[in-house]
Amino acid sequence: MSIQVGLGERQTFGQKIYVDSMEKSGPAKVDEISPFVKPGRILDICAGAGAVTAGLTARFPASEFVPIDFSGNMVERLKKRFSGTKNIDVVQADAVDFAYDKSFDTAIFVSALHEVYSGNGFDFSTVVQALHNVANNKNFKKGGRLIIRDGVMPEPETLFVEPLNYFAYNRFLKFINGFSAVKNVDFTFGKFNGNNFAVRNAPSFGEVERNNLLIKIGSQDTNEMLSKYHYAEENLPVELSEKFGIWTLNEYQKVLRMFGLKVVHAVSYLLPYLRDTHYSRDFKVYRLDNSGKLVPAPYPDSTMLLVGEK
Ligand SMILES: C[S@@+](CC[C@H](N)C(=O)[O-])C[C@H]1O[C@@H](n2cnc3c(N)ncnc32)[C@H](O)[C@@H]1O
Structure with missing residues (x-):
């Protein structure tokens, strides 16, 4: 067993922001997953500081809960919280x-x-192994549920992203730099002359503002950028070293079916607070329509909820 590995352990102040943000999002997560929970014994795997476990105990008071985490810091918090x-x-x-x-x-x-x-x-094999430890576990009851709520990768397409202010442009550049530990992002700055996208070097933000410069970039990288650019400076490096959308919703469903689970619910959506508080203030997104005309595109979905039944 490997315990207390890097990503779960931020610096002291960053850790506080991390735990506070999990606490804040806890009630919405609990609202979303509760309809699919089979009461009885419930494993909350990668439970963090226990925001979801705590919310579920109020909904399912007769159930037993097993919050599981590998981080010493999180386990200490869980033990204190539920002592x-x-x-x-x-x-x-x-x-x-x-x-x-x-x-x-x-x-x-x-x-x-x-x-x-x-x-x-x-x-990927580590994710498959973590799912196997549940789905193929002989102790997982027939009719039991495996619930996943996480980031999600959009289907691939080419997008054109417009930063709306200096903060957004600056964070885009930070994303490109920080995310290079995960993968090199393929993108180009440029401008449309008729149907032709003329590529150019990195502009100053003033030029972006004056010249309608756009960033040509894939939807999956756009999604990673949008889901991270707004994080507090203290946590940005850690968040940039993670990939939030590891599979598309279709791929996730295939993995559950591979384990013989029946997919009983599969949806993806953009969290309203991300759209209203962040994305819509900082970026516009476009795509080319069938006639090659640049048209507004929806922001990629940030989140998916998937439920498999044994
Ligand atoms: C973003 S937090 C989510 C916590 C909680 N599920 C929530 O939504 O509030 C992810 C947690 O997963 C834990 N974690 C990451 N990898 C893990 C692993 N391989 N085994 C157990 N816990 C892990 C981290 O320590 C961290 O507490």
Whole structure:
């Protein structure tokens, strides 16, 4: 078992921001996943500081909860938070090499699999192994549910992104730089002359403003950029070293089916707060229509919710 590995452990102030943001998003996550939870014994895998477990205990007071995390810091928080609570058993374990040894009805991975993937050298087999440890576990009850809520990769297409202010342009450049640890992003600055996209070197933001310069970039990289650019400066380096959308919704579904699970729910959506508080203030996104005309495009979906049934 590997314990307390880098990504879960931010610097002190960054860790506070990280935990606070999980706390803030906890109630919405709980609202979304609750309709799909099978009460009984519920594993919250990669539970962090327990925001989701805590919310679910209020909805399912007769259930037993097992929050699992590999981070020493998170496990300390979980133990403190749930001390004296009889129906909660905190476990320190790595999702990649841990198979629960008692029967269970529901296993959830919320904002979890992208961390498993990113923390293990962007190796898909570690995510598949973490899912296998649940889906093929003989203790997973028939009719039980595996619930995944995480980032999602859009289907590939070429987009044209327009930064609307200096902050957005600056963060775009920081994204390109920081994300290079994950992958080199293919993009070009340029401008449309009729139907022709004329490529040019990195402009100053003044030029971007004056000349309608756009950034030609793939939808999957656009999604990674949009889902990260707004993070607090303290946490930006860690967030940039992760990939949030590891598979498309279709690919995720295929993986669950590969394990013999029936997909009972699969949706992707853009979180309204991301659209309203960040994306719409900082970037516009365009694509080419069938006639080659530049037209506004929707922002990529930030999140997906997928439910498999055994
Ligand atoms: C973004 S947090 C999400 C926490 C919680 N699920 C929530 O939504 O509030 C991800 C958590 O996954 C944990 N984690 C990452 N990789 C892990 C692994 N391989 N095994 C167990 N925990 C892991 C991290 O320590 C971190 O606490």
